[in-house]
Amino acid sequence: MTSRLAALRARIGGYAFGGDYNPEQWDRPVWDEDVRLMREAGVNLVTLGVFAWASLEPEPDKFTFGWLDEVMDLLHANGIAVDLATPTAAPPAWLAREHPETLPVAEDGHVFGFGNRLQFDPTSAVYRDRAARITRALAERYSGHPALAMWHISNEYGPVAYTPSSAAAFRAWLQRKYGDLDTLNDAWYTRFWSQRYSAWDQVCPPEMPRSWSNPARRLDFTRFTSDALLECYTAERDIVRGYRDDIPVVTNYMRFYQRADYWRWAREQDAVALDIYPDPGQEDSRVAASLNFDLMRSLRGEPWLLMEQAASAVSQWRVNHPKRPGRMRLGSYQAIAHGADSVLFFQWRASRGGHERFHSAMLPHSGTAARTWNEVAELGRELPRIAASAGSRSRAQIALYFDWDAWWGLAESHGLPRNDFDYPALVTEHYRPLLLAQHAVDMVGAESDLSRYRLVVIPNAYLVGDQFTRALDEFVTGGGTVVCSFFSGVVDENNQVRQPAYPGAFRELIGAYIDEYWPGRADEEFAVRFADGTACTADWWQESIHPETAQVTARFTSGDLAGRPAVLANKRGAGRVVYVGTRLDRPGLARTLLGAAAGAGVSPVVAGAPEFVEAARRSTDSVEYLFLLNHSGIEAATVPVAPGGTDLITGSQVTGPVTLAPLAVAVLAYRK
Ligand code: GLA
16 A cells, blocks of 8 residues: 555655645735745645634634635645644633643643643643544544645644643553552652552652652653653544545654654654754754754654754744855755655744744745745755655664663653763764764664664663663674663663663673763863774763773773773674763764774765765665765865766766765766
């Protein structure tokens, strides 16, 4: 069966291009100009109704669909497909007024009032009932509409609530997980600080504690919250699917979003969709953007949707810089290079009022005279040239571990040797040298199949489950290479120290034990020397390592642990494990990771390109597409590539190395 995403692609005929369209913010005559300009810019898909609950149901059960009928018809008449949203991310004022119990309550008991958005308790029965009613009404009315191409459920799921309803749902979740209280008491190690429970009704969400609360309880509440939000999604998904089964149902994810375990969520969706807003004020934000794109592609192992990006400035940072000319185009191709099948924006027309009135738009306040408009319209007209590459896939030989349980373990665990771990930042540091050396990288989670990779990189996985520990060991004994960084494999799924320590899960894997963690003092740097004489520095973290089967490949040459191991290499079965017991500086970590990649026989996508060139491949059964992106705003770059391809944007033949002007992009197609 063709996937629902493939059906959307076939309908669109290539890459989806468009964005959030909020006609309820504008008077009727504006809509005609909207669709005229959408056509001019090559828009083929818009997301409609995301925040339109109050316009669709101004009073309980009184629906006003007339305006939406008209917009749907108008878009259809102009050949623009609709990604229709359920408006449940922004409940109307009447719900907050009549049912204040639907409002979320923070950890400290503070109630979030009406006037922003996402002001709902995901466990509230009343909220879920009202969300189901508006969803059903929309599905009933529009499922058969010819403009409808996709359902967009709610928006950026995120609220957490410490309410009586949340407590009841948390208890039910725990009962399903543990069965009885003794098992829960063991899992939460409640023998510490007299925290033992003797009846289920004593168990609550971890409200604001006097000082520090139980780390296993916090971890479970975090897992529960992700599941409770996912239930809101699946409830609405099932309603719309009941009316029509052949179009994709999605919701939009956020960059490095801690509250939802997207590995679990992705299984419930027809496609992964991402909203991303790299800060144009920070040149380096392109590294984390590519990582997030690779994560999105890896979650389902297939193309994904870039659901929202900014045409230029956002309105969420302290200072909101515009994207310099050419950067929006480059960022769009960057997403495509990493597997996106769409370029969609928030939003079509810049709002006149409201919090996001200065957030850029495809059509800015100054209209078609604006630079942004021209860049958007040019991109919209250009994308059809690479339409054939939509739907193509990629496959890397390097896997980078990114796991929500590992993240939550660090983030929900006060009382660690240091309590300022920034998991996404640490993962990004491991990704950076691979990206800058033009390596292709997939992300993997605890349940991913590792057998297709040559190198698996495990950055700071403090918490690991038994299943992953076994899978990793099988991968290594079977001939794989692993690079594992400090403070990994330390605790089990219940946030309890694995014994014998440390690292209880990985002691045989790394071929050493650690008797003490030794965080660095502020501003302290340690000199590190590799066996071949190369030197680098490290900071932030050290470990007192005792090799068992491993060889020492680098030692500290200064500081408290001078002379002691910093980096190890261990042979295990047919494979090899490199263990990095400190935070190496960027050259030190790059050398370690690139050395491991070369040792594992992994070649980069292109060789001999400067670091500011990004390279990625996508392919179909018959064609391979090579994407080359020059991120430098000032330097041109010449990239050695094989002759014989076609540059899809210019139409020219590739006869030798390709030269990319500053910020230029090339999409080269090679017949297989
Ligand atoms: C998010 C939301 C949008 C909008 C944009 C821009 O991604 O989904 O509604 O708020 O951010 O800030």
